[in-house]
Amino acid sequence: MDTEKSRPYFFGDIGCWAERTEVHKAASLGQASQLEELIQGGASVNMVAVDSITPLHEACLHGQAKCVQLLLEAGAQVDARNVDGSTPLCDACSAGSLECVRLLLQYGAKANPALTSRTASPLHEACMGGNSECVKLLISMGACLEAYDLYYGTPLHVACANEHTHCVKELLNAGAKVNATRLHETPLHHAAKSMRVETIEMLVEFGANIYARDQHERRPVDYTTPGSPSAACLQSYETSPLSLQQLSRLAVRRKLGTRALNVIGQLEIPKLIISYLCYQ
Incomplete structure (x- = not known):
């Protein structure tokens, strides 16, 4: 050779x-x-x-x-593993190749390889690149929603920090913890920094704490530009209580726990109920 x-x-x-x-x-x-x-x-x-x-x-x-x-x-x-601890599945997720991801999983690739101090999980990599189809497939194969990376936090932190709303939606509907913290910083802090109103609204709908303070004692709204749509959005949530539908959705999700909506879908409960519980 x-x-x-x-x-x-x-x-x-x-x-x-x-x-x-x-x-x-x-x-x-x-x-x-x-x-x-x-x-x-x-x-x-x-x-x-x-x-x-x-x-x-x-x-x-x-x-x-x-x-x-x-x-x-x-x-x-x-x-x-390469020198950074990444597996081929991590690389396929980073590249956003759904076909490669599917092949690797079929051949037994671990959706949750042991994390090292130098590597993120396949789910982190998929969220970093905004590859929502890879995110969906990994979740269906049991990828840990709360896998914690020293530098990035959880996959939800990564998706919010990189402004990938579709990935945020997949994670939240699968049961990711909306108020997970890294150095007291929540996904909502990331969404506020990037001025993504749609992501901010989605996180709050799933119970994000708008009053959470990070290591600098700053709330999400403190990272927005005064007078901007994102600032107005967070300020409106501060002055207006959640609706009955929002509170009911949060109560049901807390009661059923993570991956609740996947189980609900398997039980073939009418779509009206599913759409009520999920963020569409």
Whole structure:
């Protein structure tokens, strides 16, 4: 097998190191025919290159679904970790490749790999990129809604900080904790900073505490521009109590707990009730 010659390398399976190989190149570029030839010729699909990156990491990071399938069929380690602790599923979620995510999960990839101090969960990565379909699929496979990252907080924090309203909606409807904190900062603080009125309204509808104070003793409204739509929105919530429908929705959600709405949907309760409990 041909490799780049700039450094010495060692052949072997997962755990051995090599300069970036032809298998890595073909996987990243989506050259499925060449990759298949390399595999049939005996090339290792688990060779670890610089930064502990495997060919599967490369294929997932670039959304090359056909190459992902070939690698998995050839025995690629589905939960291999790179130097940052990221798995191929993390990379596929970051790339927003629903097809790659689906393939990895079918081959047993963990939706909840153990977090390290240097990596976020697949759900965090999907929320960071605003990939709501990946978020939905991960949730259906049991992804932890409250996975905590040292730098970002929960997936809901990430979705709000990056202004991805569709991801916020998926997380909230699945039962994510709306008042989760990182250094006392809530998702609503992030939404206020980004001036996203739609996200602010959604969070408050699901019970976000508009009076929550962060580590600087500041409320969400303190991060808005005076006179802006987002400031007016939060100020109106401060002066107007929640409606009976809003209070009822919150009471039911608290009673049923997380993932309540998924269970409700499986029980085939009339859509009118579901739409009452969910944020549409």
